Amino acid sequence: MRHTIMTRTLVLWVAMGVNAAASAAGTCGPDAVPAGTTCLDRYEASVWRVPNPTTTNGPLVRKIQFGLATALDLASGGATQLGVGGDDYVPCTDDGQNCAGDIYAVSLPSEIPSARITWFQAQDACASSGKRLPTSAEWQVGANGTPDPGPDNRATDCNSAGNIVSATGTRGACISARGAFDMAGNLEEWVADWAPLSSVCTGWGGLSDDRMCLAGASTEVGGPGALTRGGSFVDGTGAGPLAVVGGRRPAVTSSFIGFRCAADNPGPVPAEVDDGVRVSRTGSDAVIRWSVAAGATASTVLRGHVSGLPVGRPGTDERCLISNSGADTLTDHDVPAGGDAFWYLVRGENAAGSGPYGFEETHGVPVAPRLSSTCP
Amino acid sequence: MKRNGMTMYLGFGMLMVAMPAAHACGPDSVAAGAVCLDRYEESVWRVPNPTTTNALLVTEIQLGTATTDDLTAAGATQLGTFIDDYAPCTANGQNCADDIYAVSLPAVIPAANISWFQAQEACANAGKRLPTSAEWQIGATGTPDAGPDDGTTDCNSDAGSVSLTGARENCQSARGAFDMVGNLDEWVAEWVPLSTACATWGGLSDDLMCLFGASTASVSPGALLRGGDFRSHTAAGPLAVVGSGGPFNSRAFIGFRCAR
Numbered sequence A: 001m002r003h004t005i006m007t008r009t010l011v012l013w014v015a016m017g018v019n020a021a022a023s024a025a026g027t028c029g030p031d032a033v034p035a036g037t038t039c040l041d042r043y044e045a046s047v048w049r050v051p052n053p054t055t056t057n058g059p060l061v062r063k064i065q066f067g068l069a070t071a072l073d074l075a076s077g078g079a080t081q082l083g084v085g086g087d088d089y090v091p092c093t094d095d096g097q098n099c100a101g102d103i104y105a106v107s108l109p110s111e112i113p114s115a116r117i118t119w120f121q122a123q124d125a126c127a128s129s130g131k132r133l134p135t136s137a138e139w140q141v142g143a144n145g146t147p148d149p150g151p152d153n154r155a156t157d158c159n160s161a162g163n164i165v166s167a168t169g170t171r172g173a174c175i176s177a178r179g180a181f182d183m184a185g186n187l188e189e190w191v192a193d194w195a196p197l198s199s200v201c202t203g204w205g206g207l208s209d210d211r212m213c214l215a216g217a218s219t220e221v222g223g224p225g226a227l228t229r230g231g232s233f234v235d236g237t238g239a240g241p242l243a244v245v246g247g248r249r250p251a252v253t254s255s256f257i258g259f260r261c262a263a264d265n266p267g268p269v270p271a272e273v274d275d276g277v278r279v280s281r282t283g284s285d286a287v288i289r290w291s292v293a294a295g296a297t298a299s300t301v302l303r304g305h306v307s308g309l310p311v312g313r314p315g316t317d318e319r320c321l322i323s324n325s326g327a328d329t330l331t332d333h334d335v336p337a338g339g340d341a342f343w344y345l346v347r348g349e350n351a352a353g354s355g356p357y358g359f360e361e362t363h364g365v366p367v368a369p370r371l372s373s374t375c376p
Numbered sequence B: 001m002k003r004n005g006m007t008m009y010l011g012f013g014m015l016m017v018a019m020p021a022a023h024a025c026g027p028d029s030v031a032a033g034a035v036c037l038d039r040y041e042e043s044v045w046r047v048p049n050p051t052t053t054n055a056l057l058v059t060e061i062q063l064g065t066a067t068t069d070d071l072t073a074a075g076a077t078q079l080g081t082f083i084d085d086y087a088p089c090t091a092n093g094q095n096c097a098d099d100i101y102a103v104s105l106p107a108v109i110p111a112a113n114i115s116w117f118q119a120q121e122a123c124a125n126a127g128k129r130l131p132t133s134a135e136w137q138i139g140a141t142g143t144p145d146a147g148p149d150d151g152t153t154d155c156n157s158d159a160g161s162v163s164l165t166g167a168r169e170n171c172q173s174a175r176g177a178f179d180m181v182g183n184l185d186e187w188v189a190e191w192v193p194l195s196t197a198c199a200t201w202g203g204l205s206d207d208l209m210c211l212f213g214a215s216t217a218s219v220s221p222g223a224l225l226r227g228g229d230f231r232s233h234t235a236a237g238p239l240a241v242v243g244s245g246g247p248f249n250s251r252a253f254i255g256f257r258c259a260r
Helices: A058-065 A071-076 A119-128 A136-143 B055-063 B068-073 B116-125 B133-140
Strands: A003-006 A011-016 A032-035 A038-041 A045-049 A080-082 A103-107 A188-195 A225-229 A257-259 A262-264 A278-282 A285-289 A298-305 A319-325 A329-332 A342-350 A359-362 A365-369 B002-004 B007-012 B029-032 B035-038 B042-046 B077-079 B100-104 B185-192 B222-226 B254-256
Touching: A032 A136, A038 A136, A045 A119, A058 A071, A058 A103, A103 A119, A119 A188, A119 A257, A136 A188, A136 A225, A136 A262, A136 B116, A136 B185, A188 B185, A285 A342, A319 A329, B029 B133, B035 B133, B042 B116, B055 B068, B055 B100, B100 B116, B116 B185, B116 B254, B133 B185, B133 B222
Parallel strands: A011 B007, A188 A257, B185 B254
Antiparallel strands: A003 A011, A003 A342, A032 A038, A038 A262, A045 A080, A045 A103, A188 A225, A278 A285, A285 A329, A298 A319, A298 A342, A359 A365, B002 B007, B029 B035, B042 B077, B042 B100, B185 B222
């Protein structure tokens, strides 16, 4: 937000006050909710077989990966939903072979979420969609705040006693503090963690009536346990945000086990740059120096004419001097026309996006964000 | 404003802390492999009005630039230093979103008396998470193993009470994190079947190795603790691991640090 003006004879720094905060919101796709450092899918996954994913349906796959694909998009692309009426994932096998580029997990409202899927297949369906299974810890942050199931009213409460799966998000009160649906009940959900195969359910004691089946350690052959969370439509009050089961081997399938995916949350975009923006003269060159914005890994520098203010006015010959650069200094060889001056604005960049250019102010009061599309 | 030949400076407004150029981790953390691990054991703060008047403070917390002065000026109050005062944020992690915030600060009492659920929520509100045990290990490596505690610069393994974060200056890891050994036991992300016993590391180390056995009767899984605490004597150390604490446990010797 530093506003720095350069003429042939005058260098003027106008520091206009720090007042714009970077927003942490909006860095997850529309199909997910932010939960700490994770973007957790808002809905239990429906799994789709997408024909021709690298050719005619390449654009559809990209929409899936950005979290933008709708049920209509999938139907238009000839995709078919799997794991609804039976175990129909072949040629994708229970151990996760032949699944890459075949089955895609999508977080959609009002769909029957896919079940009858192994941990290996679920993980592959997430991966093809550019995601992964959440860890149990990540799942927990996404689940907290979901009402613990009591009697299921079969309409708005979490589906803990319906004995059949509900369409995603249709149980309107079954939403977590961070906005994810069906974390308790409906389908049990695979998470990433493996543990020694649990041999007993002990309960949480007085702390909760949710299922606690992560206890004991089987000494039998046959594989470890892959954790499931949340309970399902058959668990009654044993479903809930603390429900955990460690007794399911990762290659088993069930009509009450599904999953949801997660991705890394890129976090907040950078803050504004600080008061460290400086311009000095070297001959006829202007040398701009700045401190890289807090939270930024790179910087972008925008230049314009004072005669063209406000920032972002069309047709005023703004220039993007550097974009997404690791530099904290640059030399501008251009000289403004007589009677005019250059201004420079610096913004931070990181994996989540671009920081702000700051605000236009009137008498020290911020009135509108500075916006310019000159720099990408 | 000053005049200096042909140059004029006009400056209003306040300074913000600048980050080093192109540094991937915030100033509150150290780079440890693929993660940024917080430099200090967390202090936990209740921030009033986090979405309105204190939204900028919350952003600074999430960027790792908030200071103790920033927090105090905004009316934030520090929790968990003497008692379990996290309510309405409950031991099972309910009512914690946008309420309690973990901050990696030097020279403060780190938060204890906190459950795994609450710790995880405090990290999440700060845009972070609990590290996995493997990530914690990378951050701890190089910390001197606890021997006799000199009470001033060595890792706090024998004081019987908690030290201020970073005050034990020799207690620093190869990657720059403080107090990974001793001071407070630290929650990490993993759950396991509740451990029933402590074994040893054999000749490898004298550090705690209490990730052993699997309860068939416990009403709770175990959430892993790392590093030992101010009562562990020489059993504190970079290999110390305990799987016998349930995630609801809240103790004066258990704290945490976050990662992103």
